[in-house]
Amino acid sequence: DAGITQSPRHKVTETGTPVTLRCHQTENHRYMYWYRQDPGHGLRLIHYSYGVKDTDKGEVSDGYSVSRSKTEDFLLTLESATSSQTSVYFCATADREGNQPQHFGDGTRLSIL
Amino acid sequence: ILNVEQSPQSLHVQEGDSTNFTCSFPSSNFYALHWYRWETAKSPEALFVMTLNGDEKKKGRISATLNTKEGYSYLYIKGSQPEDSATYLCAFRSNTDKLIFGTGTRLQVFP
Numbered sequence: 001d002a003g004i005t006q007s008p009r010h011k012v013t014e015t016g017t018p019v020t021l022r023c024h025q026t027e028n029h030r031y032m033y034w035y036r037q038d039p040g041h042g043l044r045l046i047h048y049s050y051g052v053k054d055t056d057k058g059e060v061s062d063g064y065s066v067s068r069s070k071t072e073d074f075l076l077t078l079e080s081a082t083s084s085q086t087s088v089y090f091c092a093t094a095d096r097e098g099n100q101p102q103h104f105g106d107g108t109r110l111s112i113l
Numbered sequence: 114i115l116n117v118e119q120s121p122q123s124l125h126v127q128e129g130d131s132t133n134f135t136c137s138f139p140s141s142n143f144y145a146l147h148w149y150r151w152e153t154a155k156s157p158e159a160l161f162v163m164t165l166n167g168d169e170k171k172k173g174r175i176s177a178t179l180n181t182k183e184g185y186s187y188l189y190i191k192g193s194q195p196e197d198s199a200t201y202l203c204a205f206r207s208n209t210d211k212l213i214f215g216t217g218t219r220l221q222v223f224p
Contacts, residue, residue: 033211042117042202042214043157058211090156098206099145101159 003027006091006105014113019078021108023091031094032074033102034066036087043090049074081112115139117205119215126193126222133189134218136203140184147204147212148177148188157202193222
């Protein structure tokens with residue numbers, strides 16, 4: 001949907017290691033988002049981007065950083081992974097903020113042991 | 114943190130039944146209300162984005178209404194089919210914050 005590719009799709013790693021998730025889009029959407037999905041919670045916003053090199057924090061940003069050097073790529077980095085960051089991560093894009101639908105990638109399942 | 118609540122949490126219906134679910138959100142600073150359909154092992158897919166009080170949207174057998182003054186939206190499915198089985202998410206955006214998602218209503222339609 002909307003040409004959004006997340007990589008990797010699955011990853012298992014150890015506590016304390018750095019992890020980078022990639023989101024790649026082919027739709028030239030200005031806005032990009034990283035969410036995490038956990039049982040009992042709705043999708044929660046980690047960070048978002050409103051343009052190249054323009055990013056801001058979301059609701060659950062502690063322990064995460066992002067970068068957007070090109071329109072099509074939005075990277076999410078866990079500098080030192082913790083077990084509480086075990087989750088399913090979704091990337092989304094939108095042409096406009098708020099009054100246009102978001103388009104989601106297929107998710108990355110991340111397990112931190 | 115703004116609260117978006119969906120009810121019921123889950124719903125089991127027979128094929129052919131019509132059903133509806135509720136999304137409740139703050140009634141102040143309204144900007145937009147989104148509905149998404151999320152099938153198991155897939156990614157959420159947009160159904161509707163609603164921005165005006167009184168909005169009604171329809172896509173096939175699925176429709177939605179919006180009441181921003183009282184802070185609720187209804188999603189209706191007419192004549193449910195097994196392929197309608199999914200989790201239905203609503204998300205609220207205020208004037209001052211990003212999209213906040215509810216936890217969803219999980220619908221299962223039995224043949």
